Amino acid sequence: MKIILLGAPGAGKGTQAAAISGKYQIPVLGTGNLIRTAMQESLPAGEAARSYMERGLLVPDEIVLELLIDRMSQPDCENGYILDGFPRTVIQAEQLEKMGVEIDRVIDIEVSDETIIKRMSGRRICESCGAIYHIEHQPPQKEGVCDVCEELLIVRSDDEPQTVLERLEVYHEQTEPLKQFYQDKDKLSIVQGQEKVEDTTNLTMAVIEALL
Numbered sequence: 575m576k577i578i579l580l581g582a583p584g585a586g587k588g589t590q591a592a593a594i595s596g597k598y599q600i601p602v603l604g605t606g607n608l609i610r611t612a613m614q615e616s617l618p619a620g621e622a623a624r625s626y627m628e629r630g631l632l633v634p635d636e637i638v639l640e641l642l643i644d645r646m647s648q649p650d651c652e653n654g655y656i657l658d659g660f661p662r663t664v665i666q667a668e669q670l671e672k673m674g675v676e677i678d679r680v681i682d683i684e685v686s687d688e689t690i691i692k693r694m695s696g697r698r699i700c701e702s703c704g705a706i707y708h709i710e711h712q713p714p715q716k717e718g719v720c721d722v723c724e725e726l727l728i729v730r731s732d733d734e735p736q737t738v739l740e741r742l743e744v745y746h747e748q749t750e751p752l753k754q755f756y757q758d759k760d761k762l763s764i765v766q767g768q769e770k771v772e773d774t775t776n777l778t779m780a781v782i783e784a785l786l
């Protein structure tokens with residue numbers, strides 16, 4: 575099963591991807607995470623991506639593709655995967671097709687810009703294990719500390735308010751056209767993001783169950 579999660583930054587793609595992954599035992603290929611890991615490990619691809627990512631801009635395709643193709647070649651991808659954050663442009667979607675990747679369903683999680691801005695300002699992440707929290711909606715047990723690995727939580731540099739606005743603009747201009755692209759191929763399902771995470775998860779799972 576190969577699923578694409580579409581949606582603005584902060585729409586909840588990562589959270590839904592983790593839920594699908596847990597239930598169906600397929601990995602999440604998050605290009606944002608792949609880039610961040612490459613940056614932390616000071617790999618050439620990570621260094622080349624850094625200045626784009628920190629400004630909220632899209633990282634050039636060849637860098638993202640290099641990391642993604644490498645990840646897709648690993649054995650745990652044999653039974654499928656969830657793409658979170660890729661494709662982000664029509665050109666990337668076409669590249670995916672050229673690679674022969676057959677997508678079963680594209681799930682678009684819709685959330686208003688206003689809600690996203692509120693959400694992102696409260697988001698905290700653990701750089702060590704990737705766990706995501708929200709100071710109001712999903713706080714860690716101990717303030718500022720990861721429940722899983724007890725590292726200190728941080729605000730991702732691209733979650734700073736000015737960068738969030740930039741990322742939303744990039745989303746509307748470059749990523750949103752993908753909805754029409756996949757609608758035309760009859761692959762698109764729209765899920766309205768709900769206030770409670772579990773309600774959004776139920777709607778997302780219903781889309782996937784309909785595929786089985």
Ligand code: AMP
Nearest residue numbers: 583605606627631632633638659660662
């Ligand atoms: P994310 O974690 O998906 O919100 O991605 C964080 C940042 O990584 C984005 O703002 C981009 O700078 C970069 N990025 C992630 N995925 C892609 C992609 N498919 N194409 C280009 N840049 C990407």
